[in-house]
Amino acid sequence: MSEAVTADHVPTEAREQIKVASLGPWAWLRANLLANAWSTAITLALGYIIVRVLFALISWGIVHAVWTVPYGPTGIADTSVCQNAVGIGACWAILADKYRLILFGRYPYDEQWRPAVVVLLFVGLYIVSGLRRFWRKELALIWVVTLAAVGVLMWGGVLGLSSVSNDNWGGLPLTLILATFGAAFSFPLAVLVALGRRSTTLPAVKLLCVLYVELIRGVPLIAVLFMASVMFPLFMPAGVNVDKLLRAQIAFILFAGAYLAEVVRGGLQALPKGQAEAADALGLNYWQKTAFVVLPQALRLVIPPLVNTFIGFFKDTSLVLIIGLFDLLTMGKVALSDPPWQSFSTEVYLGLAVIYIAFCFAMSKYSRSLERDLNRARGR
Amino acid sequence: MSQATADPRLSGPRTAPRRRMRLSWADPMFRSVVWQIVIVGIVVAIGWYLVRNTTANLAARHIATGFGFLGRVAGIPIGESLIPYNPAADTYGTALLIGVLNTLKVAVIGVVLATILGTLIGIGRLSKNWLLAKLTGFYVETLRDIPLLLQLLFWYTILQGLPGPKQAFHLGNVAFLSNRGLKLPLLDWQPAHTWALLALIGGVIGTVLCNRRASRQQEVTGVRPAVWPVAVGLLVGLPLAVWAALGAPFQLELPELKGFNFQGGGSFSPEYFALMVGLVTYTASYIAEIVRSGIQAIPLGQWEAAGALGLRSGQVLRLTVLPQALRVIIPPMTSQYLNLAKNSSLAVAVGFQDVVSVANTTLNQTGQAIEGIAFIMAVYLSISLSISLFMNWYNARIALVER
Numbered sequence: 001m002s003e004a005v006t007a008d009h010v011p012t013e014a015r016e017q018i019k020v021a022s023l024g025p026w027a028w029l030r031a032n033l034l035a036n037a038w039s040t041a042i043t044l045a046l047g048y049i050i051v052r053v054l055f056a057l058i059s060w061g062i063v064h065a066v067w068t069v070p071y072g073p074t075g076i077a078d079t080s081v082c083q084n085a086v087g088i089g090a091c092w093a094i095l096a097d098k099y100r101l102i103l104f105g106r107y108p109y110d111e112q113w114r115p116a117v118v119v120l121l122f123v124g125l126y127i128v129s130g131l132r133r134f135w136r137k138e139l140a141l142i143w144v145v146t147l148a149a150v151g152v153l154m155w156g157g158v159l160g161l162s163s164v165s166n167d168n169w170g171g172l173p174l175t176l177i178l179a180t181f182g183a184a185f186s187f188p189l190a191v192l193v194a195l196g197r198r199s200t201t202l203p204a205v206k207l208l209c210v211l212y213v214e215l216i217r218g219v220p221l222i223a224v225l226f227m228a229s230v231m232f233p234l235f236m237p238a239g240v241n242v243d244k245l246l247r248a249q250i251a252f253i254l255f256a257g258a259y260l261a262e263v264v265r266g267g268l269q270a271l272p273k274g275q276a277e278a279a280d281a282l283g284l285n286y287w288q289k290t291a292f293v294v295l296p297q298a299l300r301l302v303i304p305p306l307v308n309t310f311i312g313f314f315k316d317t318s319l320v321l322i323i324g325l326f327d328l329l330t331m332g333k334v335a336l337s338d339p340p341w342q343s344f345s346t347e348v349y350l351g352l353a354v355i356y357i358a359f360c361f362a363m364s365k366y367s368r369s370l371e372r373d374l375n376r377a378r379g380r
Numbered sequence: 381m382s383q384a385t386a387d388p389r390l391s392g393p394r395t396a397p398r399r400r401m402r403l404s405w406a407d408p409m410f411r412s413v414v415w416q417i418v419i420v421g422i423v424v425a426i427g428w429y430l431v432r433n434t435t436a437n438l439a440a441r442h443i444a445t446g447f448g449f450l451g452r453v454a455g456i457p458i459g460e461s462l463i464p465y466n467p468a469a470d471t472y473g474t475a476l477l478i479g480v481l482n483t484l485k486v487a488v489i490g491v492v493l494a495t496i497l498g499t500l501i502g503i504g505r506l507s508k509n510w511l512l513a514k515l516t517g518f519y520v521e522t523l524r525d526i527p528l529l530l531q532l533l534f535w536y537t538i539l540q541g542l543p544g545p546k547q548a549f550h551l552g553n554v555a556f557l558s559n560r561g562l563k564l565p566l567l568d569w570q571p572a573h574t575w576a577l578l579a580l581i582g583g584v585i586g587t588v589l590c591n592r593r594a595s596r597q598q599e600v601t602g603v604r605p606a607v608w609p610v611a612v613g614l615l616v617g618l619p620l621a622v623w624a625a626l627g628a629p630f631q632l633e634l635p636e637l638k639g640f641n642f643q644g645g646g647s648f649s650p651e652y653f654a655l656m657v658g659l660v661t662y663t664a665s666y667i668a669e670i671v672r673s674g675i676q677a678i679p680l681g682q683w684e685a686a687g688a689l690g691l692r693s694g695q696v697l698r699l700t701v702l703p704q705a706l707r708v709i710i711p712p713m714t715s716q717y718l719n720l721a722k723n724s725s726l727a728v729a730v731g732f733q734d735v736v737s738v739a740n741t742t743l744n745q746t747g748q749a750i751e752g753i754a755f756i757m758a759v760y761l762s763i764s765l766s767i768s769l770f771m772n773w774y775n776a777r778i779a780l781v782e783r
Contacts, residue, residue, distance in 0.1 A: 032510035039509045046511050201408065204416040208423060218764040219757045220722035222736055226756070230749040234437045235430045311525075318527040322729060329530055345537045353526045353534075360525035 064089025068096060079340040091344045095351050098335040102348070105170015105326045111162065114153045115173040121146055121153075122176040130366055135300075143184055150177065166245050170326030172355065174245075178317040178327065182252040183260075183310055189253065190260030195290065197261065198268050209261070216258035221319050224251045229323040248320050256313050263309055267302035268294065304374070307367035311360050318356075328352060434750070441747070449746045450476070456741050458733050460649050472742055479738030480759055486655060486724040486734060487763065491717050493660045498667025505672050516668065523665040529726055531662055536654040536730040545637055554634055556642060562653050563635035566646035572626035579622040583614035590614070651732035655724070663720045667713065674709035675701065706778050714771035721763050725756075735759050 033043045066082050066089055082091035095102075104115045125146045128134050134142070154173065157163035169177070196202070196209035216224065228251035229244065236242060271294060279289035299306075318329040326334065332348045335341065401409045438445060450473035457467050461478045462485065504516035523531070540559050542549070548558035556563040567573070590610050598604040635642040648656070678701050686700040727734040736756055743752030 032508065035508055042507075042509050043511050046515060050511075050515070201412040202416050202419075204420050208420070215757075215761070218761040220725040220736070220760055222725045222728065223753060223756045223760065226736075226740065227753050230743065231753055234434045234749060236437075237433050238437065238440065315525075315527040318529045319726070321529060322726075329527065329533075333533075346534070346541075349530060349534045349537070352530055356527055356530065357522065357525040361521065364521075364525070 060088070061090045066091045066093050069093045077340050082344065086343060090347050092347060094335070094341050094344045094347050098338075098341070098348070099351075101171075102328070102331045102335050102351070103171045105174065105331050106168045107170065107173075108162075108164060108168065111156075111164065114156070114161070114164075115169075115171070118150050118153050118173045119176060121150055122173075122180055125180070126363070130370075147181065147184060166243065169245070171331045172328050174326060175314070175317045175328040178249060178252055178320065179310070179314045181249060182256045182313055182317075186253045186256035186260055189257040190264050191295065193257060193261040194264035194268060197265055213258045213261050216255055217262070221255055221316055222322060224255045225319060225323050227251065244323070244325060248323060248325055252313070252317070255316075256309075259309055259312075260306070263302050263305045264299070266305065267298035267300075270301050271298045300374075304367045304371040307363055307370070311363050311367075314359060314363075315356065328355065443747050445748075445750070447751055449742075449748050449751070452746075454742070454745075456738065456745070458738070460652065460733070472746070475738050476735065476742065476755060479733060479735035482732070483721075483724055483727075483734040483736075483759070483763075486652070486659065486727065486732075487721040490656060490659045490663070490720050490724065493656070494663040494667055494716075494720060495713075497660060498664035499671050501664060501668035502671030502675070505668060506675060520665045520668050523662055524669075528658060528662045528723055529729055532654060532658040532726055532730050535658045536650065539650040539654050545642055554632075556635055558642075559650060560642065560647075561650040562648040563642045564646045564648075565632040565634050568629075568631040568633050570626075570629040572623055572629050575626060576619040576623040580615070580619040583618045586614045587611045649732070651727070651730050654730050655727050655732050658726075659720060659723060663716055663723070666716050666719075670709055670712045670716065674705040677708045678704050703778065707775075710771060710775045710778065714768065714775070717767050717771065718764050721767060722760060725760070 034040045064085060066085050069081055069091075070078050072078055077093075077097055079091070079093070082093060085091060100109070100112060104112045107115050125143065128142060129139060152158060153161070154169060154177070155164060155166070193209045193213060196205045197213065199206050199209075225248060228247040232242065232247050232250075275293055275297060276289060279293040284292065317327055320327050321330045321333070324330075329352060332352045336345050336348055401407060401413070403410060405411060435445075451471055453468070454470060454472045454475040455467050456472075456475050458465055458475060458478055460482070462481045463474075463478060465474060465478055501516045501519060504512050505520065507513050507516075539561070542557065542559045545556070545558045545560055548556040548560075548563075550556045554565045587607075587610070591607055594605050594607045633646075635647070682700055682704065683696060686696040691699060724734060725736040728737040728740065731737075739752045739756050743749050746752075
């Protein structure tokens with residue numbers, strides 16, 4: 001592999017690319033696929049496997065797939081076509097039949113435009129947060145307004161919207177709510193904890209922050225969620241009942257807070273000491289120094305890892321399946337519990353995977369391009 | 381020298397003279413003490429409030445606190461266990477111990493397999509072969525973007541959709557893959573094998589010592605004595621000789637189809653198999669990226685300089701590149717190992733009985749929610765701490781020694 005590792009060395013690579021490109025496709029093949037006997041063997045073996053798998057997938061997913069099924073007089077799907085095609089063709093009819101249930105859960109059918117708008121609001125919020133011209137204090141205001149709008153749309157009860165209990169929330173909006181509200185509330189917590197952990201004058205507070213961060217990061221999310229679902233009711237005085245969604249959301253905030261705190265601490269550590277000292281020399285007090293000098297620079301440094309951490313939370317929301325909340329993945333399982341459709345889990349899981357990939361891939365692509373831009377701007 | 385030490389500016393860090401704290405808000409020391417008392421006070425008050433509520437709630441539900449329930453008979457059926465277990469007679473303590481062992485079984489084997497697979501894929505991404513680089517890139521991008529839980533459920537369904545034992549996929553009629561899991565031939569373990577294993581361990585120690593001596597000799601004389609004949613003798617010859625001297629027993633216990641399932645041989649249950657496949661492929665996608673960026677972090681000049689010194693390409697990799705790449709690789713690798721150990725708790729979703737699953741059943745049966753969760757947390761904290769300690773030790777060992 002010795003020569004393979006030179007890929008990072010840009011000038012040579014660029015020179016080679018120019019050379020290869022000028023010699024046409026055959027030279028490209030010689031350089032990239034058939035460089036030597038070993039490379040040719042790998043190409044042939046992989047090529048064979050890829051062709052076989054692609055043909056099998058096309059045959060299963062497109063050629064022999066079942067796209068629709070007839071419905072009986074009582075509205076029950078007759079899935080015998082799909083049953084006959086098991087192992088030969090995919091049954092995409094289950095997605096056609098169940099997509100509203102999977103995407104929006106048991107939200108009242110006629111009101112499902114509301115969760116749809118909520119999904120769009122979230123996507124808009126992510127895009128706006130990603131644009132660098134919005135990286136100002138007003139962004140916090142945008143987040144507050146959007147999250148408030150999400151709450152109004154989901155709960156209703158005002159502005160002529162009928163009221164919907166959060167027991168009926170589910171699907172994609174719930175996944176986005178858990179991840180986004182989790183990030184929004186855990187972020188201020190994380191900043192405070194990171195500052196506390198870096199404190200030199202408050203050893204007791206530093207100890208508390210270290211304990212919190214290390215305790216949460218040392219246990220799996222499931223343990224925190226179990227704590228929220230079985231221990232939390234014991235913590236509350238008799239008669240106080242906090243609903244399941246809020247409990248899971250609190251667990252998520254506490255969990256995310258510990259991880260984000262470490263990311264923020266990384267940014268605080270990376271900032272040269274001179275910045276804080278200069279602020280001291282200007283006579284700023286601790287909070288002025290932190291708010292106007294340290295945090296704006298430190299947070300900017302850690303935006304790419306913050307995005308990566310957020311992608312992790314987005315995927316981790318699927319764990320609420322285990323404590324029985326109806327997020328996207330749970331709704332997939334609910335859709336599969338319908339007797340006529342029980343044996344088509346592969347199709348549903350593939351459908352869900354596509355949704356998760358769409359969100360995560362967009363975010364990670366963005367995070368990487370951002371990292372490149374920021375590094376370039378810093379003149380590295 | 382004496383002049384330098386006489387200079388007060390060079391006599392170690394200067395510390396401000398200690399002064400007494402004034403009871404005034406203008407004194408930073410006084411302020412920090414007050415703030416700490418206030419913040420710790422709030423935390424303690426919240427803690428006390430929660431404890432008081434909890435004791436009241438437990439009293440109202442007639443639940444006794446404490447770990448006394450560990451001695452009661454559990455009655456939890458457990459599918460696979462590393463130690464003998466009888467649900468009708470064994471206690472909750474034993475059941476939880478089995479859970480812990482199962483978690484360790486997943487974590488340890490998972491870490492090893494994920495490291496191997498991840499390293500291969502990471503190197504594959506750097507390959508000059510365009511097809512291999514793109515395919516491994518596709519693997520990494522896809523698997524990282526799908527929640528692990530979804531992947532586990534997917535693998536579990538795939539395994540359940542496999543044909544039954546009678547139509548199982550098989551490899552030369554010794555290994556079988558069916559919806560009952562993976563069945564493998566098992567070596568009939570004799571004392572001779574134990575001795576051969578001990579001989580192998582002794583051989584490893586001997587090889588390491590021999591290698592050290594060779595390095596010392598090389599430093600003195602500039603010529604490195606050949607180590608490999610001794611290494612082969614110690615690592616292969618010695619265990620084989622011990623095994624042969626004790627009669628060379630070798631008998632495989634093959635899985636056999638009896639009725640509706642296989643009897644005999646070693647086996648991986650579908651739950652364990654699905655969990656393992658999911659965890660390993662998912663974690664490998666992260667490890668691949670760590671390995672790739674670790675190798676790419678080594679400047680090209682290092683390769684060239686090592687080549688200029690006359691090292692062969694294998695030596696360049698072993699003596700120049702890897703020692704430097706490992707310094708970049710180890711810290712993020714540690715956190716991936718920790719993640720794998722923590723993610724093994726998702727076993728509960730596919731029905732593999734790890735510590736979370738057993739503790740969850742226990743707390744549902746006994747109502748000992750606090751003890752159950754405290755137990756889960758204690759187990760994972762110990763695992764996390766052990767991995768961190770080991771990896772920190774290793775990291776310190778390979779760290780750059782600066783003056």
